Amino acid sequence: MDGILITLISLGVTGLFIIGVPIFLVISLWVVGVSLVIDFTLANVGVTLYEGLNFYGLLALPLFILTGDLINAAGIAKRLSDFAYSCLGWLRGGLGMASLGACGLFAAISGSNSATTATIGGIMHPEMKKGNYEEKFAAATVAAGGTVGIIIPPSIIFIVYGFMMNLPIGDLFMAGLIPGILMVVAMQLVCYWVCRKNGWGVLQPFKVKHAAKMGVKAWLGFLAIGIVLWGIYSGAFSPTEAAGITTGFCLLAGVFVTREIRLKSLPTIMMRSGQITGMLAPLIAVSVVMQQVLSLLGAKDFITEMIGLLGGYYPILFACLLLVLLAGTVLESLPNTIILAPILAPIAASIGVDPIHFAVLFLIGDAIGFITPPYGLNLYVASSMTGIPYLRLVKSTLPYLYALMAVWIIVAFFPSLSLFLLSF
Template structure:
């Protein structure tokens, strides 16, 4: 049997494992070991590369931003941000749904996690939306959709991973994600308003500048946290990793001494939860480095490059890349999609003139849409687990947000200044 046939069998086998629910790290690990044996690639390389793959200072920001999200939730800061968003938008039809999306954007600007954003804001706002007259399925779908901006609005965990893998400035990636992230929130707010107006969902409240100012005052810790992160990174005062450490310290002090909703007794459990999430992500990043080596040896990148560049110029190659990202996002979480496809597609896009930073935003916005795209749709699973509503019942109600995000993605892809304006500035 030829090498190609054996590699095909290994790939088919690990795909079956994935469909049966085997953890992604083990799926990728089995493929790496199997292919290494087939092509007679030294297995000692796996151990060395796994260690070296994580020996990168920038990756320290990963567990720190995860911990930040958990501390913000435990300190009650997320609830205060949600209350402020509703006080501003409650007078509009669909105002509470729009406030949920706005709160997701604010929470994302601190946590950098899609699942954390969906779980935190969903657990707070979905019951409130239901009491306010919204369909409970639409309420859960709103939280799931809002969570997509968790990896786009900086700081972003996946931007850190992408920057590490592609050797790009993480600060530049953060800056590039600001306008696209805000556009995603705005497009989903418009979709929410149109759907709520059609069905008559939501009870309107009168707008009061004084009341909103009061809620803004209560949410000052959230705004201060966002300000610390943004000012520090974009002014060059400290790196994203240092920003993550400072943010952890700030939110910890706020929760212990100011809001007093975090106790010393609870702190080990909060840190344990964050450690569990980081412990799932770090091995995936390490194995991805080995996988990139093998894909390079097998010539997969060159093969795809020849295939895609043969389609034509800039727009055809960009469209093909976007379709591949969207289809991959339908069956994989953003981290495996980034690990597998970014090293292959990014050089192809760059070869036809797409700026690497701009393509990073295109890539990750597409991967984020996968969070609400069946059959995988991680955010739908998170929203389902938080609300108790079956996954399949959420799919129909997420469609308006899906189409809004697709239109937003197309605009971001076709008009580079949406990503590059602040970077160039």
């Protein structure tokens, strides 16, 4: 009888998800409904909701979100984009490649996929339209570029993953650097190939003096990146402290150096960041409860047994990654991470996969989900930002999707790409 009720509840909340009910409410309804069926006390649910957020490391989450908004408001993101274009504008598709490079630079400060797409897209998409790029491809480029937001450190999802799996967040950040750079380079090569094939883009001659001038103008962005990377990797401060210091730096830079942030605009900027945090934090809390319920239902044991039947290192590893990718097509990265990581990470560890390496593989799969239908959050962001229908963007995104999957497979076969920097 319990199984029938749980199935009906699951079908019901799936229907709600399909018609557009927010994922937080969908998960919450499922948790409460199943908890009542299996006599999992609601008092324990309340305690777990609180304890799920009672973690010092999670303070970095709202701080890095605020940092992304401050970078945009202070004009730092625009300066980074201009520098990237000054270096790559001489190539066919150079503006698109510069957009992808700017996404990588922005990600090295903000740590958010959707924020990277929205910020760099808002700057570069109009310029790409003027530069004779197909509008759909231009939007697909900034959507794909945003995927590195959770891979190149700092990363909001790496913080959540480290919290869930009790892994050093600083080590996760370091492990994501080389794979993140590979993702950017792979997408730039795709952009060059597509644009050369179609003759898109307007070439501008490379001038060392101009590139140097743009680099000097972008010094605040480079300094912010340096603060984050040096502070975390040298051990001078924790990721949470790095988030606070970077937020403070970007605020002071915007108010006193670029002077593009007005004191009267701060409440609006902080409210926008608070709204994003207000969506993510409850989702983290309720997903922790969902883990407990799934554990009581035996989901972890069931998946472990099914995957274990495959036998062998690579069959099991790629089965885990396939589950991540499939979940990423219908779930946002946060619930995907919180629900699947505690189930799949122990399976990977049992066959000898390094936990840090698996974290990077898991989150690259998560990142690919940002441009994979039917969910593809970055595609929705790019669609709403440009006015191009979602389905029209999907085809233009496919070359980038193939490139990212190729990088994913390469990193899976060569763990040293994610673990190399940890040896120093």
